Amino acid sequence: MTKKRIAIDMDDVMAAAGKKILDIYNRLIGTDFQEYHFIDKGYYDVLAEENYHVVREEIFKPNFFRTLEVMPDAVEVIKKLHDRFEIFIVSAAVEFPNSLKEKVEWLEEHFPFISWKNIVLCGDKSIISADYLIDDHEKNLSTFKGKALLFDAIHNQKLEGYQRFKTWKEIEAFFDNEQ
Numbered sequence: 001m002t003k004k005r006i007a008i009d010m011d012d013v014m015a016a017a018g019k020k021i022l023d024i025y026n027r028l029i030g031t032d033f034q035e036y037h038f039i040d041k042g043y044y045d046v047l048a049e050e051n052y053h054v055v056r057e058e059i060f061k062p063n064f065f066r067t068l069e070v071m072p073d074a075v076e077v078i079k080k081l082h083d084r085f086e087i088f089i090v091s092a093a094v095e096f097p098n099s100l101k102e103k104v105e106w107l108e109e110h111f112p113f114i115s116w117k118n119i120v121l122c123g124d125k126s127i128i129s130a131d132y133l134i135d136d137h138e139k140n141l142s143t144f145k146g147k148a149l150l151f152d153a154i155h156n157q158k159l160e161g162y163q164r165f166k167t168w169k170e171i172e173a174f175f176d177n178e179q
Contacts, residue, residue: 066102073168
């Protein structure tokens with residue numbers, strides 16, 4: 001019997017990129033925004049869009065992606081899913097050239113059970129063929145042909161039309177009922 005395939009995004013799904021971006025924004029701009037400030041708001045309802053270029057420059061610097069925190073429960077839940085499903089890690093990493101090597105190293109450190117053959121670093125996720133996609137961006141979910149699962153992030157609070165998951169434990173419970 002063929003296992004169903006789950007494609008999983010990295011940033012703001014497996015790795016806490018938004019948390020680090022918010023920390024950088026607060027440090028460079030001199031603010032003290034917390035994740036709760038984004039509840040039911042758009043990203044730029046809270047952050048001044050004209051300041052975001054400063055943060056964006058930091059994302060292009062070496063070690064930004066290599067030093068991201070792992071999302072709570074991600075390792076444990078993905079390992080369990082890996083036993084039942086074919087897991088592919090899918091990241092639109094090409095936008096940030098430094099991230100290619102850093103993301104592979106990060107995965108090797110935190111998710112050593114995922115083979116290099118199951119890592120897809122691309123520019124456009126519409127090429128991905130899987131039964132499920134767990135992602136935080138509508139641009140990736142809207143073109144996906146399987147079941148699109150939205151992972152909650154500070155930048156997608158106003159996004160509707162997808163089944164939303166706030167934690168990896170919620171993802172685990174969802175897949176406990178999937179065959």
